[in-house]
Amino acid sequence: MARSSEPAISHPAEDHGFRAGWILFVAGRFLRTRRQERRNATAILSVLGLAVGVAALITVLSVMNALQLRTIESIVSFNSFHIRIGGLTAERLIESPPRLLELRRKVPGIRSMVQFADLQAMGRGYFSGGEGMRLRAVPAEILSLDDGLAQALTMTAGAFDLAKSGSIVLGYDLARALGVEPGDQIGVVTVAAGDSLTNPRETKLEVTGIFQVGYYEYDRYSAFISLDTARTMVKSLRNISLGLKLANRESDWLVY
Numbered sequence: 603m604a605r606s607s608e609p610a611i612s613h614p615a616e617d618h619g620f621r622a623g624w625i626l627f628v629a630g631r632f633l634r635t636r637r638q639e640r641r642n643a644t645a646i647l648s649v650l651g652l653a654v655g656v657a658a659l660i661t662v663l664s665v666m667n668a669l670q671l672r673t674i675e676s677i678v679s680f681n682s683f684h685i686r687i688g689g690l691t692a693e694r695l696i697e698s699p700p701r702l703l704e705l706r707r708k709v710p711g712i713r714s715m716v717q718f719a720d721l722q723a724m725g726r727g728y729f730s731g732g733e734g735m736r737l738r739a740v741p742a743e744i745l746s747l748d749d750g751l752a753q754a755l756t757m758t759a760g761a762f763d764l765a766k767s768g769s770i771v772l773g774y775d776l777a778r779a780l781g782v783e784p785g786d787q788i789g790v791v792t793v794a795a796g797d798s799l800t801n802p803r804e805t806k807l808e809v810t811g812i813f814q815v816g817y818y819e820y821d822r823y824s825a826f827i828s829l830d831t832a833r834t835m836v837k838s839l840r841n842i843s844l845g846l847k848l849a850n851r852e853s854d855w856l857v858y
Contacts, residue, residue: 679750680815681824683716683845692844711849714748717741719832719842725825726789726804727780735776735825737792739832739839740764750847760784760811764828770807774814775822782809792835805835 687695695701696717706712719739724732742764745752755762760783762771770788772780782788789804807827814821833839 677817679847680754680817680820684848684851685846686843687846688841688843692842695844696842709846709848713847713849714750714845716744716748716845717829717842718845719829719839721792721832721836723790723792723825725776725780726791727782727786729779729781732791733776733779734823735772735790736823737770737790737825737827737832739827739829742828742830744826748847755813755815758812758814760809762813762826763810764826764831766808766810767828767831767834768805768807769810769828769831771811771813771826772809773821773824774812775818776825777809777812779822784809784811790835803835807831 695705702715706715717740721737721739723735723737725735726732741747744764745762758774759777760771763769764771770790772782777783780788786809787806788809790807791804815824827835829839829842
């Protein structure tokens with residue numbers, strides 16, 4: 603009879619069974635002693651040591667992964683966005699509501715879409731000298747537009763109120779460095795691109811609230827003002843961007 607030229611087909615179930623049997627065989631040979639002793643302290647201690655080591659490694663990796671994810675989510679919720687659109691593209695989108703609606707239809711799961719502008723400034727309070735700060739100009743109703751930001755910060759004094767023109771909300775450590783509290787006024791000097799560095803203008807702003815995030819870098823240098831207030835401080839506010847936060851950050855590729 604002619605032999606079949608077709609190769610033998612190996613079934614996955616049989617392969618897994620063979621591997622499991624080989625593992626059990628090796629484990630059994632390791633646990634059994636040559637002298638047929640009733641107790642094998644060396645084997646038992648070896649197995650326990652290996653189990654404890656693997657358990658410790660799994661625990662450390664789990665804690666580190668959870669800490670990393672929490673840090674990333676906190677940074678994105680307060681300081682950043684999943685998608686940032688700037689330049690002429692942002693200006694065209696902001697000036698054209700139909701394009702914004704088209705973007706919402708194109709990218710599913712948009713949690714928030716916020717206009718903002720970042721400004722570098724110096725603040726002067728009751729203490730001598732100036733303190734550097736990063737001003738973020740946002741809509742006055744930012745907390746209702748961005749629930750992630752509302753959850754990321756905690757108000758320690760006053761309220762997050764930017765409705766009144768000329769109001770500012772400071773980070774906890776920044777307010778301490780300036781020596782101010784809600785109701786006080788601070789002088790803020792902002793120099794935008796194209797303005798003269800020799801004659802900076804100082805604007806008086808009223809502190810309406812003090813927030814705390816829990817990260818010193820943000821609590822020490824962050825402050826919020828409204829977009830309307832920023833336009834009164836800077837002659838031509840050009841660096842307005844559009845920030846998007848998504849329910850699933852892995853779907854950011856749909857924008858491109």
